[in-house]
Amino acid sequence: MRFSEFKNSLNDFGIFSTNEIKKQFPKFDRRRLSEWQDKNLIVKIRNKWYCFPEFLDSDKFLWLIANKIHSPSYVSLETALSWYQIIPEGVFSSTSITTNKPRQYNTVYGSFYYNSIKPKLFFGYKLHQINSKAETNPLINQNSYQVKIAEMEKAILDYFYVNTQYNTENDILELRFNASVLQDEIKKPRLYDYLEKFENKNLEKRIFTLFKIVQL
Numbered sequence: 743m744r745f746s747e748f749k750n751s752l753n754d755f756g757i758f759s760t761n762e763i764k765k766q767f768p769k770f771d772r773r774r775l776s777e778w779q780d781k782n783l784i785v786k787i788r789n790k791w792y793c794f795p796e797f798l799d800s801d802k803f804l805w806l807i808a809n810k811i812h813s814p815s816y817v818s819l820e821t822a823l824s825w826y827q828i829i830p831e832g833v834f835s836s837t838s839i840t841t842n843k844p845r846q847y848n849t850v851y852g853s854f855y856y857n858s859i860k861p862k863l864f865f866g867y868k869l870h871q872i873n874s875k876a877e878t879n880p881l882i883n884q885n886s887y888q889v890k891i892a893e894m895e896k897a898i899l900d901y902f903y904v905n906t907q908y909n910t911e912n913d914i915l916e917l918r919f920n921a922s923v924l925q926d927e928i929k930k931p932r933l934y935d936y937l938e939k940f941e942n943k944n945l946e947k948r949i950f951t952l953f954k955i956v957q958l
Contacts, residue, residue: 743767743774745783749794756803756887757793757810787811788849802872804852805889808836811847812856815840816867816890819857819904822897826927828920839864839892839900857904866896866936895933902948903940914952921956930958 751766752758763770775792778784785795791811797803805817819837823829835853841861847854869888892900908914937949952958 743770745778748774748778749783753794756797756806757787757791759792759810760790785851787851788847798851800872802870802889803887804836804854805870805891806872806887807851808838808854809889811854812838812840812842812845814842814864815856816864816892818867818892818897818900819855820901822892822894823901825891826894826897827923828894828898830918830920857900859900859903863903863940865939866899867892893932894927895929896936898928898952899933899936899940899945899949902952903942903945906944908948909944909951911951911955914948914955919952919956924956924958928958 748767752762755762760772760775775784775786779786782795784792785798786792787807788811791807793803793807805821808817808821809815815838817836818839820829821835821837824831835855837855837857839859840856841859841864842856844858845854845856867890870891871886871888873886902908908917933949937946
Protein backbone atom coordinates (compact mmCIF):
# COMPACT_ATOMS: atom_id res chain seq x y z
CA MET A 743 0.00 0.00 0.00
CA ARG A 744 1.17 3.50 -0.79
CA PHE A 745 1.42 5.89 2.11
CA SER A 746 -0.33 8.62 0.10
CA GLU A 747 -3.44 6.43 -0.20
CA PHE A 748 -3.33 5.69 3.53
CA LYS A 749 -2.99 9.36 4.46
CA ASN A 750 -5.73 10.55 2.11
CA SER A 751 -8.15 8.11 3.70
CA LEU A 752 -7.32 8.89 7.35
CA ASN A 753 -6.34 12.55 7.26
CA ASP A 754 -9.83 13.70 8.23
CA PHE A 755 -9.73 11.67 11.45
CA GLY A 756 -6.87 13.71 12.90
CA ILE A 757 -6.03 10.92 15.30
CA PHE A 758 -6.92 7.40 14.28
CA SER A 759 -6.95 3.95 15.82
CA THR A 760 -6.04 0.56 14.44
CA ASN A 761 -9.77 -0.20 14.38
CA GLU A 762 -10.38 2.77 12.08
CA ILE A 763 -7.49 1.66 9.88
CA LYS A 764 -9.08 -1.78 9.56
CA LYS A 765 -12.40 -0.25 8.59
CA GLN A 766 -10.74 1.70 5.79
CA PHE A 767 -8.37 -1.08 4.73
CA PRO A 768 -9.60 -4.55 5.83
CA LYS A 769 -6.47 -6.28 4.53
CA PHE A 770 -4.04 -3.74 5.99
CA ASP A 771 -0.62 -5.13 6.91
CA ARG A 772 0.23 -3.75 10.37
CA ARG A 773 3.94 -4.00 9.59
CA ARG A 774 3.48 -0.80 7.55
CA LEU A 775 2.82 1.09 10.79
CA SER A 776 6.29 0.31 12.13
CA GLU A 777 7.88 1.17 8.78
CA TRP A 778 6.09 4.52 8.57
CA GLN A 779 6.94 5.33 12.17
CA ASP A 780 10.62 4.75 11.41
CA LYS A 781 10.32 7.21 8.52
CA ASN A 782 8.46 9.73 10.73
CA LEU A 783 5.44 9.58 8.45
CA ILE A 784 3.13 8.68 11.33
CA VAL A 785 3.41 9.05 15.10
CA LYS A 786 2.29 6.56 17.72
CA ILE A 787 0.43 8.29 20.57
CA ARG A 788 -0.22 5.21 22.68
CA ASN A 789 -1.33 1.64 22.10
CA LYS A 790 -3.51 1.46 18.98
CA TRP A 791 -3.62 5.27 18.48
CA TYR A 792 -1.70 7.21 15.82
CA CYS A 793 -1.62 10.56 14.07
CA PHE A 794 0.36 12.37 11.39
CA PRO A 795 3.33 14.35 12.82
CA GLU A 796 2.33 17.78 11.49
CA PHE A 797 -0.81 17.79 13.64
CA LEU A 798 1.26 17.89 16.81
CA ASP A 799 2.30 21.46 15.92
CA SER A 800 -1.01 22.61 17.41
CA ASP A 801 -1.36 22.62 21.21
CA LYS A 802 -5.12 22.27 20.90
CA PHE A 803 -4.69 19.08 18.90
CA LEU A 804 -3.83 17.49 22.25
CA TRP A 805 -7.45 18.15 23.19
CA LEU A 806 -8.58 16.01 20.27
CA ILE A 807 -6.21 13.29 21.43
CA ALA A 808 -7.66 13.58 24.93
CA ASN A 809 -11.22 13.25 23.59
CA LYS A 810 -10.41 10.13 21.61
CA ILE A 811 -8.02 7.93 23.57
CA HIS A 812 -10.40 7.63 26.53
CA SER A 813 -14.06 8.15 25.78
CA PRO A 814 -16.60 9.39 26.43
CA SER A 815 -14.78 12.43 27.73
CA TYR A 816 -14.48 16.17 27.41
CA VAL A 817 -11.65 18.56 28.32
CA SER A 818 -12.27 20.32 31.65
CA LEU A 819 -10.69 21.12 35.03
CA GLU A 820 -7.26 22.83 34.90
CA THR A 821 -6.93 22.66 31.12
CA ALA A 822 -10.25 24.41 30.54
CA LEU A 823 -9.72 26.90 33.38
CA SER A 824 -6.34 27.85 31.92
CA TRP A 825 -7.84 28.29 28.46
CA TYR A 826 -10.52 30.59 29.88
CA GLN A 827 -7.72 32.47 31.72
CA ILE A 828 -9.32 31.79 35.08
CA ILE A 829 -6.16 30.31 36.57
CA PRO A 830 -2.88 32.13 36.04
CA GLU A 831 -0.44 29.37 35.23
CA GLY A 832 -0.17 27.41 32.02
CA VAL A 833 -1.13 23.74 32.10
CA PHE A 834 1.31 21.31 30.52
CA SER A 835 -0.96 18.30 30.62
CA SER A 836 -4.52 17.64 29.52
CA THR A 837 -7.26 17.17 32.11
CA SER A 838 -10.64 15.71 31.24
CA ILE A 839 -13.92 14.47 32.65
CA THR A 840 -15.21 11.00 31.77
CA THR A 841 -18.00 8.64 32.74
CA ASN A 842 -15.54 5.81 32.23
CA LYS A 843 -12.93 4.69 34.74
CA PRO A 844 -10.41 7.33 35.88
CA ARG A 845 -7.18 7.03 33.97
CA GLN A 846 -3.77 8.59 33.46
CA TYR A 847 -1.80 8.19 30.25
CA ASN A 848 1.78 9.43 30.03
CA THR A 849 3.05 9.84 26.50
CA VAL A 850 6.03 11.57 24.90
CA TYR A 851 3.57 14.25 23.74
CA GLY A 852 2.08 14.99 27.14
CA SER A 853 0.16 13.51 30.02
CA PHE A 854 -3.58 12.93 29.90
CA TYR A 855 -5.62 12.78 33.12
CA TYR A 856 -9.25 11.67 33.39
CA ASN A 857 -11.49 12.16 36.41
CA SER A 858 -14.69 10.15 36.59
CA ILE A 859 -18.18 11.52 37.24
CA LYS A 860 -21.67 10.05 37.23
CA PRO A 861 -23.31 9.80 33.79
CA LYS A 862 -26.02 12.27 34.86
CA LEU A 863 -23.30 14.92 35.34
CA PHE A 864 -21.80 14.42 31.91
CA PHE A 865 -23.09 17.66 30.38
CA GLY A 866 -22.12 21.31 30.03
CA TYR A 867 -19.52 20.96 27.28
CA LYS A 868 -19.40 22.53 23.85
CA LEU A 869 -17.80 21.72 20.52
CA HIS A 870 -14.79 23.91 19.78
CA GLN A 871 -13.23 23.96 16.33
CA ILE A 872 -9.49 23.58 15.94
CA ASN A 873 -7.38 23.58 12.81
CA SER A 874 -4.22 21.75 11.93
CA LYS A 875 -1.36 24.21 11.41
CA ALA A 876 -1.27 24.06 7.64
CA GLU A 877 0.56 27.40 7.56
CA THR A 878 3.71 25.66 8.81
CA ASN A 879 3.82 23.73 5.56
CA PRO A 880 2.02 25.05 2.44
CA LEU A 881 1.86 21.53 1.05
CA ILE A 882 -0.37 20.35 3.90
CA ASN A 883 -4.10 20.82 3.52
CA GLN A 884 -5.67 22.50 6.52
CA ASN A 885 -8.21 20.33 8.31
CA SER A 886 -10.76 21.35 10.92
CA TYR A 887 -11.70 19.21 13.89
CA GLN A 888 -14.20 19.60 16.69
CA VAL A 889 -13.19 18.91 20.27
CA LYS A 890 -15.39 18.67 23.35
CA ILE A 891 -14.45 21.16 26.07
CA ALA A 892 -16.37 22.24 29.16
CA GLU A 893 -18.18 25.55 29.18
CA MET A 894 -16.63 27.97 31.64
CA GLU A 895 -19.35 27.44 34.23
CA LYS A 896 -19.13 23.64 34.03
CA ALA A 897 -15.33 23.68 34.20
CA ILE A 898 -15.56 25.57 37.51
CA LEU A 899 -18.14 23.15 38.90
CA ASP A 900 -16.18 20.13 37.72
CA TYR A 901 -13.06 21.50 39.38
CA PHE A 902 -14.63 22.01 42.79
CA TYR A 903 -16.58 18.75 42.52
CA VAL A 904 -13.38 16.77 41.94
CA ASN A 905 -11.11 18.78 44.26
CA THR A 906 -13.01 18.45 47.53
CA GLN A 907 -9.98 19.62 49.53
CA TYR A 908 -10.73 23.27 48.72
CA ASN A 909 -13.26 24.22 51.37
CA THR A 910 -12.25 27.39 53.20
CA GLU A 911 -11.75 30.94 51.98
CA ASN A 912 -7.99 30.56 52.41
CA ASP A 913 -8.00 27.36 50.38
CA ILE A 914 -9.82 29.01 47.50
CA LEU A 915 -7.84 32.26 47.73
CA GLU A 916 -4.66 30.24 47.15
CA LEU A 917 -6.03 29.10 43.79
CA ARG A 918 -5.73 32.72 42.55
CA PHE A 919 -8.77 32.59 40.31
CA ASN A 920 -8.96 35.60 37.98
CA ALA A 921 -11.74 37.73 39.48
CA SER A 922 -12.00 40.10 36.50
CA VAL A 923 -12.57 37.26 34.04
CA LEU A 924 -15.24 35.73 36.26
CA GLN A 925 -16.94 39.08 36.81
CA ASP A 926 -16.99 39.88 33.10
CA GLU A 927 -17.69 36.53 31.50
CA ILE A 928 -19.35 34.03 33.81
CA LYS A 929 -23.03 33.35 33.19
CA LYS A 930 -24.48 32.99 36.67
CA PRO A 931 -27.92 31.69 35.59
CA ARG A 932 -26.23 28.87 33.68
CA LEU A 933 -23.93 28.09 36.60
CA TYR A 934 -26.85 27.99 39.06
CA ASP A 935 -28.79 25.73 36.70
CA TYR A 936 -25.84 23.34 36.41
CA LEU A 937 -25.11 23.53 40.14
CA GLU A 938 -28.64 22.43 40.95
CA LYS A 939 -28.17 19.31 38.84
CA PHE A 940 -25.23 18.22 41.02
CA GLU A 941 -27.48 18.02 44.10
CA ASN A 942 -24.41 18.49 46.30
CA LYS A 943 -24.57 20.82 49.31
CA ASN A 944 -20.83 20.81 49.90
CA LEU A 945 -20.23 21.84 46.30
CA GLU A 946 -22.73 24.67 46.74
CA LYS A 947 -20.80 25.94 49.77
CA ARG A 948 -17.52 25.94 47.84
CA ILE A 949 -19.08 27.82 44.93
CA PHE A 950 -20.66 30.45 47.17
CA THR A 951 -17.32 30.90 48.92
CA LEU A 952 -15.70 31.47 45.53
CA PHE A 953 -18.38 34.03 44.65
CA LYS A 954 -17.72 35.87 47.90
CA ILE A 955 -13.98 36.02 47.18
CA VAL A 956 -14.32 37.28 43.59
CA GLN A 957 -17.27 39.54 44.47
CA LEU A 958 -19.83 37.99 42.14
